Amino acid sequence: MPEKYFKIKRKETRIVRVGNVVIGGNAPISVQSMTATKTEDVAATVAQIKKLEEAGCEIIRLTVPDEKAAQALQEIKKQISIPIVADIHFDYRMALQAIESGADKIRINPGNIGVTDRIKAVLRAAKERSVPIRIGINSGSVEKDLLEKYSYPSAEAMVASALRQVEICQDFGFDDLVISIKSSHVPTMILSNRMLAEQVDFPLHLGVTEAGLKEKGSIKSAIGIGSLLWQGIGDTIRVSLTDDPVEEVKAGFEILKSLELRKFGLxxxxxxxxxxxxxxxxxxVKKVEKKxxxxxxxxxxxxxxxxxxxxxxxRExxxxxxxxxxxxxIYKNGETVAKIRESEIVEYLVDEVNKWGN
Ligand code: SF4
Known part of the structure; x- marks a missing residue:
């Protein structure tokens, strides 16, 4: 769209480097996804990541539930070019192994990994290798004491949970952080991220969790993620769909394109x-889109x-x-250039788009 149209002003956040991708600051809002393969199955995982890369995915998260998966990251990294995020729950040894294997970012909540020495070990290893951490708060896993205090996973409870994790990291001198607060309840997801954005300047990763099948999930995600992006909040996004992860990437770019925050393809x-x-x-239209x-x-x-x-x-x-x-x-740059028959429209457009900018 021409420059004259309204442009969203993004909230300024700190810069976090995830491999060769920058999150925060003025960096383009990146689109992430997550593999659905067994991470230790290197061939299947690499094949899926390559499909995702082809679709435009810029950061990929892999689950790392055990040592085999943590070690597999090393081989996977050699075969792909987008940064890897290791998704860790509870076991600090997996975080250490994933960092050792070359993970570009770790998704872990330090408050969940136990005694101080373990937290220290993970944060020290991450700092030494310049590996940032994503603190990921999910409505399904808010700490028991916060649930008791707020009675349910409210926006306030999730923000308190996120700030608690931030404090733990900062107490150990670590602040190379990205934060996400996700809920399948869209109004709560929007509110909690808005509240969090008022209190921190860390980059925020946006997503509506467990959003469902493609159609419903894309709409829920567009409303949740889109409402925040419109307010200038959010630095990286993941659409969570019960579908092929390639669909998540496509939906992610459509959200960003709708708000004129990214240009991406046709x-x-x-x-x-x-x-x-x-x-x-x-x-x-269906034929043009397919071709x-x-x-x-x-x-x-x-x-x-x-x-x-x-x-x-x-004209626009x-x-x-x-x-x-x-x-x-047919118009090009707002000027009429041809009159054609209905039967010629598809091929004419395919030809013009292929020639465009050459
Ligand atoms: S008025 Fe013309 S442009 Fe609008 S929906 Fe009908 S056919 Fe399409």
Whole structure:
């Protein structure tokens, strides 16, 4: 979209480096996902990460439940190019092994790993290797005393839990932190992150947890993550879907593209159709999306059913189509350049997009 449109002003946060990706500051909001393979199955895990990389994933999290998984990270890292986050719960030895294996970030809550010596050991190892830590608060795992105090995993309880973890890290002189507060209850997820953003300047990782199957999960995530991003809150995102993780990456970029926070590949603007339609617009848009779905260059294409809104949208897009009776007017950079038949629209657009910017 042209510069004249409203732009979201992002809250300034500290910079955290995760391998070659920067989170926070003015860095682009990164899109993350998580593998669904057994981490110790190196071939399957690498294959899934490569598919995710191809889809645009910028940071990948892997579960590290045992030593085999922690050691596998070493081999996995050699075969991929995006940073790895090791997801650790409770066992500090897995955190140490994951750091040793080259993890670029650790997701762990220091308060869950037991006695002081263990916390110290993990934070020391992370500091020595410049490995940041993500503190991850989930509505399902808020500490018992906070649940008693607040009676349920409220926004206040989760913020208190996050601040407690931050304090533990800072007491040991460690503050290379990213924080996430996730809940499957969208209003609570929004409120807790907003409250947290008022109290810390650490970068925030946003996500609606256990959001469900693709359609429902994408909508829940778009509302939860999108509401915060609109307020300038959030530095990296993960959409959690009960589906192939590639769908999480696609949904993540759609959220960022919708708010004009990132440009990523083809952006199709199309109308819902109505009684004025005189072409098979739904069929045309589906075919264009299928043929051009993998395009990496940033191009906006508007495909509208008639002259009511077609020319107006076309003026704002890189390439525009305003359909008429079994025909279409084509616009480039707002200027009419051709009139073609309905049967030619798909191929014409595919050709134009492929040539765009060459
Ligand atoms: S652009 Fe035309 S066909 Fe499409 S919804 Fe609007 S009025 Fe109907």
């Amino acid at each position: 952006d199709i603007i199309s109308c819902p159709t109505c009684g004025r339609i005189e072409v098979d617009l739904i069929g045309i 051009l779905g993998g395009v990496k260059k940033n191009v906006t294409v508007s495909i509208l059913g008639c002259a009511v809104n077609g020319p107006g949208e076309a 897009a890189d390439i525009g189509v305003a359909c008429g009776k079994h025909s279409a007017l």
